[in-house]
Amino acid sequence: MTRTMSKSTIGFAGLMLLGAALVGSQVDLQYRSRGNRHEGVRPKPVSGYDIELISALVDYREGDSELPDQLRLKFYLENPESVFLTVRELDYDKYYWLDKIRPRRPWTAGFGNEFAWPSRVVLRPLGSIRMSDLGVVARLGRERPGKEERVAPVVLYHSTPPSRVEGYRFTLKVNGEARIACKIYQIGKPDRDPVHRRNPNKEKAGRPFAVRWRTAGQQDGWYKLVVDGYFLFNNRPIYKMIQFYHRNKIS
Amino acid sequence: MTESVSNTVPPEPERETQPDGAQNRVPANEQPQPRNTEPVEKPQPLRSLLLLSLPTVVLLLLFLLLAHWRTPTRVNLELVTRRVAFTIAGYEQRDILNNSVGFHSLAIEKFAHIELHPRRVAVADPAGWVPSEGPAMGEYPASAWYDLELTGPLTIAGPYDSPEVFLEGTDPSAIMGTLDFIRVEPASRVVLEVDRGATFDLTLKVEGEHTLNLPLLHDFSFTVDMAELGGLAGLPTGHDLLTFRVELGEDRMLDLRSQPEGLVLVVSLPVGDTEAIFSDAGIPLAAVELLEEKLGGRLGTPLLHDGQLTYPGYPGIKPVIISKDNFVALDRLGTFHLAEISLDQDALGLRLRFDGEAGNLRSGSGVFEPVDHRLTQYQRLQNNALWAILGAVAVWIFPTTVGGYELYKSFK
Numbered sequence: 001m002t003r004t005m006s007k008s009t010i011g012f013a014g015l016m017l018l019g020a021a022l023v024g025s026q027v028d029l030q031y032r033s034r035g036n037r038h039e040g041v042r043p044k045p046v047s048g049y050d051i052e053l054i055s056a057l058v059d060y061r062e063g064d065s066e067l068p069d070q071l072r073l074k075f076y077l078e079n080p081e082s083v084f085l086t087v088r089e090l091d092y093d094k095y096y097w098l099d100k101i102r103p104r105r106p107w108t109a110g111f112g113n114e115f116a117w118p119s120r121v122v123l124r125p126l127g128s129i130r131m132s133d134l135g136v137v138a139r140l141g142r143e144r145p146g147k148e149e150r151v152a153p154v155v156l157y158h159s160t161p162p163s164r165v166e167g168y169r170f171t172l173k174v175n176g177e178a179r180i181a182c183k184i185y186q187i188g189k190p191d192r193d194p195v196h197r198r199n200p201n202k203e204k205a206g207r208p209f210a211v212r213w214r215t216a217g218q219q220d221g222w223y224k225l226v227v228d229g230y231f232l233f234n235n236r237p238i239y240k241m242i243q244f245y246h247r248n249k250i251s
Numbered sequence: 252m253t254e255s256v257s258n259t260v261p262p263e264p265e266r267e268t269q270p271d272g273a274q275n276r277v278p279a280n281e282q283p284q285p286r287n288t289e290p291v292e293k294p295q296p297l298r299s300l301l302l303l304s305l306p307t308v309v310l311l312l313l314f315l316l317l318a319h320w321r322t323p324t325r326v327n328l329e330l331v332t333r334r335v336a337f338t339i340a341g342y343e344q345r346d347i348l349n350n351s352v353g354f355h356s357l358a359i360e361k362f363a364h365i366e367l368h369p370r371r372v373a374v375a376d377p378a379g380w381v382p383s384e385g386p387a388m389g390e391y392p393a394s395a396w397y398d399l400e401l402t403g404p405l406t407i408a409g410p411y412d413s414p415e416v417f418l419e420g421t422d423p424s425a426i427m428g429t430l431d432f433i434r435v436e437p438a439s440r441v442v443l444e445v446d447r448g449a450t451f452d453l454t455l456k457v458e459g460e461h462t463l464n465l466p467l468l469h470d471f472s473f474t475v476d477m478a479e480l481g482g483l484a485g486l487p488t489g490h491d492l493l494t495f496r497v498e499l500g501e502d503r504m505l506d507l508r509s510q511p512e513g514l515v516l517v518v519s520l521p522v523g524d525t526e527a528i529f530s531d532a533g534i535p536l537a538a539v540e541l542l543e544e545k546l547g548g549r550l551g552t553p554l555l556h557d558g559q560l561t562y563p564g565y566p567g568i569k570p571v572i573i574s575k576d577n578f579v580a581l582d583r584l585g586t587f588h589l590a591e592i593s594l595d596q597d598a599l600g601l602r603l604r605f606d607g608e609a610g611n612l613r614s615g616s617g618v619f620e621p622v623d624h625r626l627t628q629y630q631r632l633q634n635n636a637l638w639a640i641l642g643a644v645a646v647w648i649f650p651t652t653v654g655g656y657e658l659y660k661s662f663k
Contacts, residue, residue, distance in 0.1 A: 049547050093440075199389075201476070205448055212491050235385075
């Protein structure tokens with residue numbers, strides 16, 4: 001087992017202990033470098049948040065009664081820039097995590113940004129994980145989440161990607177029971193006219209909730225998803241803003 | 252005077268008179284034998300010393316072996332935790348909850364089909380929401396509500412990946428329904444989580460397809476997200492999230508069928524009488540996991556208070572305190588049970604007692620080497636005096652006696 005996180009507060013001993021806790025004798029499923037990515041079951045010491053973006057996907061489902069041999073993703077960039085991809089479970093069960101992707105060539109402008117990885121190495125041995133259980137976030141410019149962040153919505157598929165974007169699906173989680181409202185605005189247009197609205201709704205602590213936006217007729221361009229609300233326990237406000245580029249045609 | 256024969260010393264035999272100088276010669280047949288020219292071997296005390304020290308060395312090696320040789324150990328572990336996941340062992344179905352657990356509200360995820368037979372259903376037009384500042388964030392005024400035509404049983408189907416229904420009584424302080432017992436198959440994985448926010452929520456995730464029938468006691472409202480509704484005409488279109496009000500008819504049952512992969516329920520429990528919501532019978536376990544994922548993907552320990560580990564069969568061994576900041580790893584379980592489980596509303600967590608044999612039982616903060624809590628053979632002997640004494644006698648006394656005798660012979 002390699003020491004993959006020398007700066008981690010949970011060091012080698014922690015990896016051994018958690019490895020035993022999580023996967024028993026299956027040491028090879030533990031999070032480590034696997035060539036062009038880091039993948040496995042692992043702890044990641046990141047500071048806590050009130051609300052977190054778990055996934056930003058193009059709303060597309062190819063059908064996944066069984067886990068495919070190869071999973072693929074692609075995303076659009078308006079301009080070349082650094083991208084930090086994370087693949088994880090929407091509702092954690094096996095503690096699956098994939099990040100630190102090293103693409104064959106640098107990410108470029110357009111929809112030509114693709115990555116594929118086999119399911120046989122970690123996903124299949126973990127068992128009972130379907131593609132629809134996975135979420136992907138492609139953060140632009142910086143790796144760590146924040147109150148305001150830029151992402152590239154990802155197409156997650158295994159055989160044939162869609163030819164057009166019909167909608168998006170953002171999945172978030174709060175760490176306390178809260179009332180949450182979501183609005184999507186086109187950047188550059190007045191904020192009084194959201195293109196999509198999800199009225200305030202009670203969301204349970206730790207349970208993922210999804211915001212789905214059907215994009216029919218919307219122009220290509222930058223949009224922002226604004227999530228705000230209050231924790232029910234102490235009325236503390238919650239706020240998060242996610243910027244993303246919408247492009248109708250997937251080339 | 253005659254001397255008794257017994258008292259007389261026999262006279263020395265007369266020696267033949269020999270010429271001068273020859274008188275001192277010893278007769279030929281009495282001459283001492285010539286000395287052996289080979290050197291006489293002196294006794295070696297080293298061998299004896301080695302024999303003498305051998306049992307001590309053997310004992311030392313044996314002690315080192317026994318002090319590090321750990322084997323599966325029967326333990327009794329008491330914890331208070333926010334989350335626990337376990338896999339059912341054995342060949343029988345097991346009940347997780349007792350009958351008739353009352354709830355204030357219920358969130359249902361990963362369902363395939365829900366069916367109700369209400370008398371009346373009204374929906375709030377999402378466009379009618381009136382926002383306001385502050386935590387309430389707004390409301391649906393009376394004008395936003397309108398009745399829907401019931402064309403049959405109200406059905407809610409969950410063909411998508413993450414359908415969700417949230418039911419809440421119109422009186423938040425009243426029990427709006429009761430939860431039936433949850434029966435799980437062997438080898439099923441069960442996850443229990445507790446959260447104390449504005450309400451006291453128990454999240455229950457169970458693998459496998461489940462069918463439940465929940466009695467509803469009062470009228471309620473419910474929201475639906477990412478699901479398809481049937482039996483209603485006049486629904487607002489183009490909205491994933493809709494809010495309804497339901498007036499119950501004579502049939503007050505909610506019929507629920509989960510997705511094949513499993514079911515997730517989040518139950519808001521009344522504060523107070525919640526200790527007996529779990530089944531009394533011990534649950535045999537094939538695996539236990541005490542971990543949780545925080546926001547940001549960080550893994551943490553879900554323990555809320557220091558735990559206690561004891562060793563049945565070895566009452567002389569002091570209980571081990573497991574810090575609430577530590578991770579606990581339990582693995583390679585033999586006969587292992589979740590002997591007791593209850594809700595601790597003061598601690599805001601699940602109070603658990605495990606009992607059984609574990610082949611791997613470690614705890615640690617994750618920074619330093621984890622502590623192995625299995626007993627060593629030495630600890631077992633230490634707490635069993637008879638075996639310790641017999642062992643010492645067998646290993647030490649015999650070779651020591653042999654070595655001592657050898658040493659004695661060498662110095663004699």
